Amino acid sequence: MTSSSAPAPALKPTLSVADVVAITVSSVTPASSVFVIAPFAIAQAGTGVIWAFMLGGVLALMFALCYAELGRAHSAAGGEYVFAKRVFGGMAGYATFLTALAMLVFIPPVLATGAATYLNAALGTQLDGQAVALVIVTLGYLLAILNIKLNAWVTGICLLLEVAALMVIVVLGFGHAQQPVSSLVSPLVLDNGMLHAAPWALVVGAIGTALFSFNGYGGAVLLAEDMKCGGRGIPKAVLWSLVLLVAIEVIPLVALLIGAPSLAELTSFTVLLILCVYLVVGLCALFSRVLRRDREHPYRMPLWPLPALVAVTGAGYLLTTLLAAASARDIFIIVGILLVSGLLYGTYGKLSPAFQKL
Template sequence: MSASPAPDGVLKPTLSVFDVVAITVSAVTPASSVFVIAPFAIQQAGSGVFLAFVMAAVLALMFAFCYAELGRAHNSAGGEYVYAKRVFGGMAGYATFLTVLVMLLFIPPVLATGAATYLNNALGTKFDSQTVALVIVVSSYALGILNIKLNAWITGTCLLLEVAALLVIVFIGFGNPVQPVSVLLAPQIVENGVLHLAPWGLVIGAVGIGLFSYNGYGPAVLLAEDMKCGGKGVHKAVLWSLGLVVVIELVPITALLIGAPSLSAMISSPDPIGYLLTSHGNETLSRLVSAGIFLSVFNAIVAIVIQIGRVVFSSGRDALWTPRINKLFTRIHPRWDSPWLATLFLAIPSALLSFSSNLADLTSFTVLLIILVYLAVALCALMSRVLLRDRDHPYRMPLWPLPAVLAVLGAGYLLVTLIYAASVRDIMVIIGVLALSVILYCISGRLSPAYQKL
C-alpha cells in the first residue's frame, strides 16, 4: 500500500542528514565552481586565487556557524527571510525574502550559460550558449518538481561523477608538479606578458568570487522541514556541506597552480583548466572531463530549483502574498509530494535571463546579492540570542559572538567594496528590490495575521 500524499501546506519529511548534504553540495556544484567561477578569480588575482579561496573558506565558516545556529533555532523552509522577520521585524523579512528570491533567480542562468562551453568541448560542437542555457534551465525546473527523495538520489549520483571529473585535475596537477609550492603563498599576476607580484587588493577582491564558488551550503536550512528528524540535524548538514565543498574545490585549484607548465600562460588563458588538460592530457580526456562538468552544472541547477521551491512555498504558507497566490504556492503535488507551483514560480524569468550574453555581469551582480544575504544572516545570528531570549537555540556556535561579528565585518567590507565597483544598473536594481519590499509589506505583510505571528 502506497503512502498517502502530503496535504497542501505541509512538506513530507523523508530526508536524512546525508540526503540533505547530497542535495546541498550538488547545489553548490563544486565542479562548475572550479571550471566556471574560479577562472574569474584567476583573471583578477592570478595565482592569488589560492589565498583568496582560503580566506573565503575561513569567512564562509563564520557564515556557516550563523546558518547552523539559526537553522536549528528557527527550523523553517523559509530560511533567511524567516530569521530576519523574527529577529528584526516584518519589513526586514520582506527585504530579505525578495533579495533571496532575486539571487535564486539569477544563479541558474549564470551557471547554465557557463556550461555551454563544456557541452561544446565534450561533443565537439558549436551550440549557441544562450540556447544551451535555456534548455538546461527549462529542463531543470521540470525535474525540480519531482519527489525530493528521488532527486536526492539523482543529485547524489551525479555528484560522484562530478567529483570524479575533479579528481582528473588533481591527478594531472599533482602528478606533474612544475611550479614550486611557494607559488601558493606569493600571489602573481600577468602584466604585459610578464609575471609580477599581485597587489593584495586584487587578492582580497577575489574573496567575493571565492564566497560565490562556495555559496550554497547555507540553503541546507531550507530542507529542514523535509528531514525525518524534524530538522534536528540541520546544523550538521550545513557544516558538513561547507567542509566537503571547500575540500572538493580547493584541492583541484591547488593542483592547477602546481601543475601549470607555464604560470603566465595559465593565468592569461581564458580557460585555465582546459590549458592544464591539453598540456598534460589529451583530447579524449579533455572531452570526458568537459562532459562531467556539464553534467555537474545541470545537476546543480536541479538542486537549486528544489531550494527555490522551498523558499516560495514557505512564503505562501507565511502569507507574504495575496490569499489566492498564497494558496497556489502551498499546493502540494498529489504524486510527487512537492510544492510544484512554488517550484515553477521563477521558471519563466530565469529562462529569459538565459538570453543574457554577458556572463561576467551576471556573475558580479549575483555575488553582490549573495553578500547582501550573508550580511542579513550574520546580523540575525549576532542578535537572535539577544532579542529572542524566549526562543531555544539547541545548537550554539562556538565562541559566540565572535564568528557572527567576523561574519558581519567580512560581509560589510565586501559589500562596500562590491558596491563601489558595481554598475549604476546593478545598484538601481537593488534599490528597486528594497523599494518593492516596502510596498509588498505595506500591502500584504502588515495586514496579514499569519505573517505577523511568524
Template sequence: MMSPQTPPGAAAAALDTAATTTHGAHLSRSLGVGGNVLITLSGISPASSVFILGGAALAGYGTGVFWGFLLAGVISVLIAFCYAELASRHPIAGGDYSLVSRVLGPAAGAAVFFIGLVSLPLIVAIFALGVADYLGVAIAGLDPLGTALIVIALAVVTACFNIRTNAWVTGAFLFVEIAALALLALLGFVHVERPITELLDPQALDAATGGLAPLGIAGLVLAVTQGIFSYNGYGGAVYFAEETKDARRAIAKAVLWSAGITVLAELVPLTAILMGADSLEDLFGAALPVESFLSASAGEAVSVVVLIAIALAIVNAIIAIALQSGRLLFAAARDRAMPDAIARPLAVVSARTKMPVAATIVMGVLALAACFIPFDVLLNATGSTLAFSYGFIALAAFAVRRTRATEAAASADAVSPTAAASAAANGYRMPLWPLPPAIALLAIGAIFVIGILDPAQWLSLGIAFGIVGAGFAYYALYLRRSPAALHLLHGDDDEEFSA
C-alpha cells in the first residue's frame, strides 16, 4: 500500500509493478494492446468461425445471415462495452471468473469458474478433433483422434513459452487466416451477382421446393444467436490483464478492438459470399457452403491452400485458448478458491518464462481427456454455457457502477493524493449505460427462450444449468467456509495486482 505522501504518478507505477508480483506469482507485464489483441483474436479464430459457424448459418438461414450477423455484431459490441468497463475496474488475470467474483461475489464467481473449468478444455477438444478434416485435403488418411492429441500437446507446450513469444506465434498464424478471409471477400466483391439490397429481405432455402422462401422471425432470431456464438471470444483479452502494460486503460481498448475487428472480419466476407455467389439456391443447399463458394470462385488448388490455412487457424485458436484456460486455473488457485494442497502448485509461475506452467498443463491434460468424449456430447456440454457467462457479465456491468459510486464518494472525503489517483484510475466507462447491459440481457433471455422451446436444445441447457448449479454448490459446501478465499474474492487485495 502506498503512503499518503506518494505522488500519483509513482502510485500508478507501483501498482503496475505490483501486478506482476501477486502472492509470490510473477507474471510478465510485457504485452501492449496490440499483442493482447493478437492473442485474443487468435482464440476467436474469425476464419474458422466463417467456414464452420458461418457456413452452417448460410445453410440454415440463407440471406438472413446478413441481418442476423449484423444484429449479432451490435449485441457483441454492447457486451464488449460491459467487459471493457468491468476489466478496467478489475484488470486481473482469470477472465470472466475474476470479473464476476469481484463484482457479484464469490458465489456467482464460483459458478462462472465452473463454466470455464468445464467449457474451455471441451472447446479445445472440439477444435482439435476438427483439424484432421481440414488437413485431410493435403494429408490423406489422418486419424481425427490421433491428430487432435498431437495438436493439443504441441499447443500446450507452446502456451508454456513466455507471453511475448506466444503473441508472435499466434500473430503469424492470425495473419494467414485474415488473408484467407480477405480472399473470400475479394472473390465475392469482384464478381457481384446481386446488390446488397437483395439481402435486406431475409430468405432461406425451402427444402420442399428447392427454392427460396421468406425467413420467419424465429429463424432470424436463431441467425442472430448463431452470430453471437460466432463472434464470441473478445472477452478473452481480460485473461491477459496482468501481462498487459497500463492495464486499466489498455484492457478496455484490447476488448473493444478485438470485438470490432472480429465483427468486420466475419461479417464482410459472409456478405461478399452472399453478393457474389452464382446461385443462392446452390449455395444454401451445399453441404459446406463457404467451401463450395470458394471452390467455384477460385478453383480446387486455391481451395486446398485455404483449407490448410483454416487448419492452421484452428491450431492457433487452440494455443490461444490454452493460454486463457491456464490463467483461469492460475487465478482461482491464487485466490485460494480451492484447497491449499491443490492451489499451491497451480499458483506457481515459472521463474524463467513468467508463465503459469502447472495450471496450463493441467488444463491441457483435461483437454486431452475430453478428446475421448463422444463429439455430440462435447457439443451439448458447451452449447449453452456462453449464454450463462454473458448473463453474469451483463449483471456485473449493472452492479459495478454502484461499486464505483461508493468508491467515488469515499475518495471525495479523502485527503490522500494516492486515494484520489486511485479513484481517477477507475478507467473506462461505457457509453449509454445502462442500455448495453440491458440489451445484452434481453438478447440472452431470447436465447434461453429459444432453447426452452426447442426440445433439441434441452440436453445442452440441462448440462449448462448443471454446471452452474455445481458452481453454486461448491460455494455453499466449501468456498463460503474459507475466510482467506472470501477475502480475496471480495476484491480486498485487488490493488496488489491491478494497474
C-alpha cells in the first residue's frame, strides 16, 4: 500500500472545558451587553432592569439546562438545528437552521454599532457607526478562522480586558453611590422628566432584552467535537458560561445604577429570533427523551421536565407578548423565514445526504 492511499489523519480535539467557556463567554462580549444593550433596557424599565436581568437569568438557567442535556445527547457541531431535526424531523431542522442563521447574522452588527458612540467619546472623533460596525464584524470573522486553540487564547485575553473595563464601573459605581438601594428593590422609571414607580409589565417586557444580553452561552454545544473529553464536558461548559455571563453583566449594571447621578429602538426583530430559537430548544428538551428513546441521554437535567416546561412557557409567553406589539415588518420577516425553510427543505433538504445523516 502506498503512502498516498493512507487515510488522512483525523482532526485532534484540543479544547478543555475552560477553553470552551472562554470562547463562549468572549463571543457574547459581555461588555457590549452592558454598554450597548443594557441602556435600552434601562430606558424601558428604569431601575426595574435589575429585576428583569435577574428573572432573565433564572429563565436562561432553564434554557442552559436544556442545552446541557441536548448537547450531550445530540452531540454535533450544528447545535440547535440538529436538536430540532433529530427530535421533530427535517422540516423543523430547516426552520431552526434559518432562524439561528438570521440571528447570528443580525446580532454582531447590532452590538458593534454601539461601539462608535464610545470610541467617539474617548477619541474625540466622529466615526460613522455603520462603518465602525463593519470593521468590528470583519475583524471578528478574521479572528474566527484562526486555529481553535489559538482562538481560545486570544478570546480569553479579550475577555480579561472586558472584565477589567467592567471592574472600573464596579469600583466607580459602588465607590461613589448616589442612588438608594431601595430604587432597585422598588423599581423606578423616568417619565416626562419625573420618576415614577415602574409597572411590572415594563419589567417583564425587559426580560426579552435581558435574554438578548445573555444570549450565546448555548454556543458551547457547537464546540463538542473539539473538546478533548468529547461531549462529556458540554454540560459544565454551558452552565459555567451562563453563570459567568450573569455575574459579569449584572454586577456592573447594579454599580452603574447605584452610581448614576440621575436616571434619565433596540432591534426587536433580533429578540424575536432569539426567543424562537429558545422555544425550539425548550421543546426539544421536553420531548427528546420521549421521541428519541434510541439515543442515550448521559446528562439528565435535574427535576426534568420542570426546567424544560418553564423554558417553553417563558419563551412562549415572551414571544407571543412581543409578537403582539411587533411591527408588520418583523412579523413578515419571521413568516418569510418559515416559508423559505419549507421551500428549501422540500427542494433540497430531502435530497441532501449530509442533512439526512444528522
